[in-house]
Amino acid sequence: MDLNNENGQVSRLLLVLAIVVLVAVVIVYLVMRMAERPPAPGPGPDDSSVPQPFYEKTLGNIKFVFIDSRDLGSVLTPSMAKKKTYGSNNSLKTTERFIIVTIGAQNKGKTNIEERSWDMGDIVDSEGRRFVAFKDYTINNWIPDESSCGALLKPEFDPTPCIKIYEVSKISTGLKIIILAGKDKDKAEEGLLDLIIR
Secondary structure, three states: OHHHHHHHHHHHHHHHHHHHHHHHHHHHHHHHHHHOOOOOOOOOOOOOOOOOOOOEEEEOOEEEEEEEEEEEEEEEOHHHOOOOOOOOOOOEEEEEEEEEEEEEEEEOOOOOEOOOOEEEEEEEOOOOOEEOEOOOHHHHHHOOOOOOOOOOEOEOOOOEEEEEEEEEOOOOOOOEEEEEEOOOOOOOEEEEEEOOOO
C-alpha cells in the first residue's frame, strides 16, 4: 500500500513537472516572437504615387531655400508697386495670374561664389508646362529692392533673396521652380523646389 502511494505521488509529480515544462516552453516561445523585429512596412497604395515635396536643395556649394510665393491676381496695380519709376503709374494686366516667387541662395563652401553663378529659372507645372519670368523693365516696379538674383555669395552668409514675377496659367497646379547653379547657363546644374502658393 505504501508502494502504491509512492507511485501515485511520483505520477503526480511527473504530471506537474510536465505542465511546468510546457508552460515554460510556451512563455519562451512568446518572448522570442515578441523580440523579433516586425517586417518593414511596404509602400501603401498611395505612398509610391505621392512624391514628397522639396523646399530646399543643394547644388554644388549653393544651398537653395524656398522662401515665399504669392498669387498676385490678374492685375498689378500702381499701389502694389515697390518702386516709383517710369511707368509705375500704369497697371500691368494678364488674362491668367501673376505669381511672385522668392528663393534664397546660400554659399555652403569655403570661398566666394562669383556673381552670375546661380539663378532662378522657369516655373514648371504638373503637366510639364513652363512659364518664363518677366524680363521686361516694366515688371521691375513690382520687384522689391532686396532681390539680388545671381549676386556674389560669401561663405555661410544669410541666404541671398532672388525675387521674380511670372505669368502662369490659372489651371496650372503642382508648381515647382527651377533653380540653376553654374556660370555657363547651358551647362548649369538644375534642380527643382516645390512652391506653396498663398
